[in-house]
Amino acid sequence: MNGINKSRIFRRSVPVGGIVAAAALVSAAWTTDTYMLNLFFTIGIYVITCVGMNILVGYCGIVSIGHAGLMAAGAYTSAIASTQYGLNFWLSALAGIAVSLLIGSIIAIPTIKAGGVYLSMITIAFGVVVHEALIRWDVVTGGPLGISGIPKPKLGGYDFDLQSMYVLVLVIAAASLVLAYNIRRSAWGRSMIATKENEIAAASLGIRKFKPQFVGFAVSSVLAGLAGTLYAHTNSFISPDTYHFQASVQLVLIVILGGSGTLLGPVIGAIILVFLPELLEMEKLRMALYGGIMFAVLYFLPKGIMGTLNDWLEARLGLKLATQEDGRLINATSDGTLFEQEIKSRIGKAAALRLDNIHKSFGGLKALSDVSFAVTAGTIHSLVGPNGAGKTTLLNVISGLYAAESGTMELHGTSLSGSLSSVSGLGIARTFQHSRLFKELTVLENVMTGMTVKAKTGLGAAMLRTPGQRRKEKLLREKAHLLLDLIGFEGNRHMSASQLPYGHQRMVEIARALATGPSVLLLDEPAAGMTAAEIKQLEDLLKQLVHYGLTIVLIEHHMDFVQRVSDAVTVLDFGRVIGTGKPEELLNDPRVIQAYLGKEEVAADAER
Numbered sequence: 001m002n003g004i005n006k007s008r009i010f011r012r013s014v015p016v017g018g019i020v021a022a023a024a025l026v027s028a029a030w031t032t033d034t035y036m037l038n039l040f041f042t043i044g045i046y047v048i049t050c051v052g053m054n055i056l057v058g059y060c061g062i063v064s065i066g067h068a069g070l071m072a073a074g075a076y077t078s079a080i081a082s083t084q085y086g087l088n089f090w091l092s093a094l095a096g097i098a099v100s101l102l103i104g105s106i107i108a109i110p111t112i113k114a115g116g117v118y119l120s121m122i123t124i125a126f127g128v129v130v131h132e133a134l135i136r137w138d139v140v141t142g143g144p145l146g147i148s149g150i151p152k153p154k155l156g157g158y159d160f161d162l163q164s165m166y167v168l169v170l171v172i173a174a175a176s177l178v179l180a181y182n183i184r185r186s187a188w189g190r191s192m193i194a195t196k197e198n199e200i201a202a203a204s205l206g207i208r209k210f211k212p213q214f215v216g217f218a219v220s221s222v223l224a225g226l227a228g229t230l231y232a233h234t235n236s237f238i239s240p241d242t243y244h245f246q247a248s249v250q251l252v253l254i255v256i257l258g259g260s261g262t263l264l265g266p267v268i269g270a271i272i273l274v275f276l277p278e279l280l281e282m283e284k285l286r287m288a289l290y291g292g293i294m295f296a297v298l299y300f301l302p303k304g305i306m307g308t309l310n311d312w313l314e315a316r317l318g319l320k321l322a323t324q325e326d327g328r329l330i331n332a333t334s335d336g337t338l339f340e341q342e343i344k345s346r347i348g349k350a351a352a353l354r355l356d357n358i359h360k361s362f363g364g365l366k367a368l369s370d371v372s373f374a375v376t377a378g379t380i381h382s383l384v385g386p387n388g389a390g391k392t393t394l395l396n397v398i399s400g401l402y403a404a405e406s407g408t409m410e411l412h413g414t415s416l417s418g419s420l421s422s423v424s425g426l427g428i429a430r431t432f433q434h435s436r437l438f439k440e441l442t443v444l445e446n447v448m449t450g451m452t453v454k455a456k457t458g459l460g461a462a463m464l465r466t467p468g469q470r471r472k473e474k475l476l477r478e479k480a481h482l483l484l485d486l487i488g489f490e491g492n493r494h495m496s497a498s499q500l501p502y503g504h505q506r507m508v509e510i511a512r513a514l515a516t517g518p519s520v521l522l523l524d525e526p527a528a529g530m531t532a533a534e535i536k537q538l539e540d541l542l543k544q545l546v547h548y549g550l551t552i553v554l555i556e557h558h559m560d561f562v563q564r565v566s567d568a569v570t571v572l573d574f575g576r577v578i579g580t581g582k583p584e585e586l587l588n589d590p591r592v593i594q595a596y597l598g599k600e601e602v603a604a605d606a607e608r
């Protein structure tokens with residue numbers, strides 16, 4: 001049985017397992033005592049919150065250590081609305097969720113902008129502020145004594161009791177898992193992971209980090225608020241004690257222990273962290289126990305339980321709980337018809353790219369001085385020069401990663417400027433000197449990430465995975481398959497990109513760049529680390545791409561390769577252009593040989 005078949009069987013068996021588990025969990029409402037039911041209910045509440053946390057921590061890479069504050073916002077708003085203003089549960093719950101969403105969205109802005117360690121500091125500060133406010137704003141919150149007498153929900157004439165609240169929580173927990181799974185399988189999920197893993201690579205595909213990360217924050221705030229509300233109305237009593245720092249740590253721990261970024265991680269983490277202190281009768285030493293677990297997990301299982309299991313399944317059995325279906329819309333073709341149409345529609349007639357008097361310095365170092373040359377549309381134009389000549393810097397300036405200090409650039413006769421992501425939108429795609437594939441995404445998903453901006457996926461459609469959204473994903477998937485056909489990728493497209501050999505990574509990175517539908521492709525040493533056979537494959541690919549009308553700017557140190565593929569070459573030395581022309585003329589020019597070998601070497605060669 002091949003990997004794809006095993007993966008398919010594996011994937012199909014998951015819903016069956018889910019249904020059996022769900023039936024067992026629902027039946028627990030009538031078969032367990034109140035103590036156990038309370039524990040099950042608590043697990044459900046944690047699952048709802050931590051599914052949201054997982055979107056934030058696992059998908060977006062934002063480790064929020066103040067999330068209990070968002071649960072408190074939902075719980076207290078809903079409790080106040082029902083006890084002081086007499087609103088029914090459903091309206092109170094809506095108010096609780098809305099307030100949690102509002103506060104979460106406000107916190108999201110500085111948190112995302114700050115990034116790095118400051119990000120977690122802001123969330124810790126938020127959690128502490130909320131806890132203090134609950135204690136000190138006693139006129140509204142009841143202070144340390146909290147709020148009691150919070151009514152249970154009613155629907156028609158039916159009064160919800162612990163059993164029915166438990167079933168309601170189970171249903172919502174299952175729905176939140178489906179929601180997280182749908183997000184993960186959409187362009188939103190891919191963008192979240194892409195911006196988490198490599199902000200620059202994501203920006204080169206036109207994906208800015210703020211939007212997906214803000215959505216991650218908003219969704220997790222809604223789920224935290226919802227869980228807080230359900231807890232308040234089931235327990236009938238809430239106090240600041242429930243929402244202190246320890247509670248936020250516990251939420252993070254559930255996600256990390258279960259396996260951040262995995263679908264079932266929050267469930268596994270919640271079950272263990274709810275039952276363990278009870279089993280060990282360590283209620284008073286709960287914080288110490290958490291500390292010990294955190295230490296052990298980070299040391300022995302940095303990917304958590306489900307992350308480790310997933311890796312094991314993928315490495316040993318070739319199984320991955322694929323996030324994309326396998327089916328193709330049409331039989332695999334390598335003629336790239338779809339791609340050809342896409343590219344041709346973007347090609348202009350003027351010189352594809354023109355640079356005039358570009359200057360760029362780093363402190364006192366002049367990395368680029370007065371660089372001027374033109375690249376003709378539909379050609380391969382190579383940039384060569386010794387190490388440190390300024391080639392990558394020039395590519396970074398063209399692609400918008402660096403801003404030039406002076407000089408002008410034109411693309412198809414119109415001025416070219418802007419950030420990396422906006423330049424991508426103008427039709428310039430790039431690869432990087434060292435592979436920047438998104439390692440957590442599959443090969444296919446990496447290529448699909450290149451289509452994110454143009455495909456414009458609605459958040460609601462992605463979360464609900466509507467029929468329209470399924471059709472859209474199918475098309476994106478097919479287009480990604482075509483691009484992988486085009487680059488001659490023959491491996492398993494549903495494996496994580498981290499599993500690929502280096503040469504394949506470089507080719508997939510080209511497919512991902514092509515997925516943006518560029519008119520100019522910038523390649524930074526694509527042949528580095530490739531075998532001779534792979535270099536030949538790359539050569540054929542580049543020739544095919546220019547045949548379609550694409551313009552390619554290529555940095556490469558393999559001179560014979562440069563000579564074979566290039567229509568024109570520009571030689572840089574110490575940041576200056578020392579010549580532009582045909583490869584056969586320029587690469588034999590004594591100035592170029594001298595730039596590469598140095599004056600002494602050339603003189604010694606002449607004497608020999």
Ligand SMILES: Nc1ncnc2c1ncn2[C@@H]1O[C@H](COP(=O)(O)OP(=O)(O)OP(=O)(O)O)[C@@H](O)[C@H]1O
Binds near residue numbers: 387389390393394
């Ligand atoms: N971000 C940066 N900050 C400071 N200096 C930099 C930066 N990027 C490049 N440089 C410097 O600018 C000069 C040109 O570097 P660049 O990487 O563009 O050269 P290159 O021709 O691409 O070299 P290689 O072939 O080794 O990749 C080098 O001296 C390098 O150290």
